[in-house]
Amino acid sequence: MAEAVATGIPRALADLGDLVRIPGIAWPSFDQTQLERSAAAVARLAEETGAFDEVCVLRAGIPGTDEKGQPAVLATRAARNGKPTILLYAHHDxxxxxxxxxWESPPFEPTVRDGRMYGRGAADDKAGVMAHIAAIRAVGETLADDLDLGITLFIEGEEEYGSRSFGQFLDDNTDALRADAIVVADSGNWDSQTPGLTVSLRGAARFTLTVRTLDHASHSGMFGGAVPDSMMATIRLLDTLWDENGSVAVEGMAVRDAETPAYTEETLRSEAGLLDGVSPIGDGSILSRIWNKPAITIIGIDATSVDAASNTLSPSTTVVVSARVAPGQSAEDAYAAMEAHLRANAPFGAELTFSDLDLGNGFLVDTAGWAVGATRAAMKDAYGVAPVDLGVGGSIPFIADLVEKFPGAQILVTGVEDPHSRAHSPNESLHLDTFRHAVGTEALLLTRMNEVELSS
Structure with missing residues (x-):
């Protein structure tokens, strides 16, 4: 198996480079035909493995609209001789x-330097797609006719845009997606040498908040000092969301009590790019702040631009609030707490409007299942280092949908990223050795699951 993985890595990286060159972005303002190209390319790769009985490119409806979601790839192989079925998930958008x-090199031109491949999607999550494909190739080459494991490959096309049709896709394809274990290859690792199995994820609550204080703009010289403008009210209101240490100060937003591994401020500074002289925020261990506590970030604002600035009291200001919710608390409850807090603290009687609510629940893995143990063992053997159980500060809300739809499946959240991958940021990159180890891990896991007997 190790030899099959090693010999397949150059081909896998070449195919990854081809995928990176396709700018498949689900935002409506981008060329949507690129997502069709991307889905077609992934379907072609799945077909070429020879492992699947059927490969399709499908779209599901977006609930509450007449629209269809972005194209997803669904490839299926039925289990034989009482073997389990594994579902392999990643996303191509x-x-x-x-x-x-x-960017130091063009975002859609894969560039290798210093042991990393740079490009948008090189890590998140086209490397996840190729880890699945490369592992299936290696297993097929090694086991040939002895491969009885059921394998389903589900490559989504709109994860970065909220997975709007995900739930409907599950409903439309329930039988094809049903599995004993589900590998979600969209997370990270402890570092570039040490694998991680993600066992907790924070939830997410995002909404748009508009603050109004005037029915029209007024001269700041004529009325400033007596009339609160919307920007002043917005600044004072948002400041109530955090205490003096930068911790969330919203009553009703929960904190999970769980131990975390040792992690230094020096490591945080290196991985996050924290400037010299700027202090970390929050209290408690650093990883507890990232994994087990809520966070609130203002990720967008509509206000007068610097170039268009004038001596005017603004009547309204709009911000986008993105919150991370501690594992174990529902995103709905966390949002309710934030809305109540903001309404209670609106300065000067400012008028608040809430819109565009988007909620996603967190996730806690049941680590008692046999597939979790098999995954940890495969990671240790492939990397040569025992894995670390990770919490992740980010969110993968659709996992809650998988748990609800397939309560009997064991969920395994893995990934190919390391802390320096810079997913979602300029100069996103994939650490090539981490990719090689991730492929080796999944190939071992598939091989060992092929030996499991679920029925007599």
Missing amino acids: VQPPGDDAL
Whole structure:
């Protein structure tokens, strides 16, 4: 198996490079035909493995609309001789590139330097797609006719845009997606040498908040000092969301009590890019702040631009609030706590409007299952280092949908990223050795699951 994995890595990286060149972005302002190209390319790769009985490119409806979601790839292989079925998930859509000037090489031109491949989607999550494909190739080459394991490959096309049709896709394809274990290859590792199995994820609550204080703009010289403008009210209101240490100060947002591994401020500074002289925020262990406590970030604002600034009291200001919710608390409850807090603290009687609510629940893995043990063992053998159980500060809300739809399946959240991958940021990259180890891990897991007997 190790030889099959090693010999297949160059081909897998070449195929990854081809995928990175396709700018498949699900935002409506981008060319949506690129997502069709991307799905077709992934389907072709799945077909070429020879492992599947059927490979399809499908779209599901977006609930509450007449629209269809983005194209997803669904490839299926029925289990034989009482063997289990494993579902392998990743997504082929990517984040927008942002400012091209911030990239050291073009975002959609894969570039290898210093042991890393740079490009948008090189890590998140086209490397996840190729880890699945490369592992299936290696297993097929090694086991040939002895491969009885059921394998389903589900490559989504809109994860970065909220997985709007995900639930409907599950409903439309329930029988094809049903599995004994589900590998979600969309997370990270402890570092570039040490694998991680993600056992907890924070939830997410995102909404748009508009603050109004005037029915029209007024001269700041004529009325400033007596009339609160919307920007002043917004600043004072948002400041109530955090205490003096930067911890969330919203009553009703929960904190999970769980131990975390040792992690230094020096490591945080290196991995996050924290500037010299800027202090970390929050209290408790650093990883507890990232894994087990809520966080609130203002990720967008509509206000007068610097170039268009004038001596005017603004009547309204709009911000986008993105919150991370501690594992174990529902996103709905966390949002309710934030809305109540903001309404109670609206300064000067400012009028608040809430819209565009998007909620996703967190996730806690049941680590008692046999598939979890098999995954840890495969990681140790492939990397040569025992894995670390990780919490992740980010969110993968659709996992809650998988748990609800397939309560008997064991969920295994893995990934190919390391802390320096910079997913969603300029100069996103994949550590090549981590990719090689991730493929080796999954190939071993598939091989060992092929030996499991679920029925007599």
